[in-house]
Amino acid sequence: MEDLVQQGRDGGARQHTGEKAYPPPVHSDPLLDKLRELSELKREIDTQIELLVAYGRHFMRPRPYQLARIADAGNLSISGARAMSNRKRTREEVARNLERNDIRGNIGPSVTPDREESLAILERYAPKGTT
Template sequence: MNPIEELAALRHPLPEPGSVTPADCFIDACEQVAEQREEEASRLEAASEALRVDPLLLALEDLRAQKEAVDARIRWMLAYGREFFGNRPYGLEELARHAGYSFSGVRTAYGEKEVQGVAEQIGRAPNRPSRHNAAGGTKG
């Protein structure tokens, strides 16, 4: 394998035997990963040549952007759980446990920006005035 193919292999690892359900789909899953690797290698090579940037650095930048996007979605989910869900908000401890945050981390993870983003996406206002807005918020 050349370095670009190796990077594509790291971005798209083959499934472990026994990890695919139903088991008779394992070969199909491996073939799908092989196709993803080919597409990734082609994309990475083209981008690297066009931008004259090391492919490893491009792959890292892409992963960082994906991580930031996931982190933003987690903050939206926390805002939803605390500000929009049901008659009572989810508890800080429960959200923290499932999101991988500390108890106090949930409280400061989202702010008015995230509350507004959730409201726009679901088409309604929070169940109550945002505590973050009243308290000056830490984010947003």
């Protein structure tokens, strides 16, 4: 396949391979640097919110938080909170990190390399005595 080259905004050439590839910056651009930094921070926060929503809905004992309360606290719509809490991948990650099943026994723990990071998030933000 022939490589396609396109001029970037800064005049530098980029090779297109089907994935987003950004050339290393020749000079620092404070605005773009800050946008990249905030975008990464937003992804991290979104991940934390997703883990906590799943935890509150599927792992909280003796009973889970009400969907409306979670949605309100997370500034989410009820349907958005429901969709977020029902993501199997997220529920599996929470189960692995807590090393226990969800309250219905549908999702159970298994080993993951991200366990320590996610467990630290849950321990930091979950109400005391619930993890």
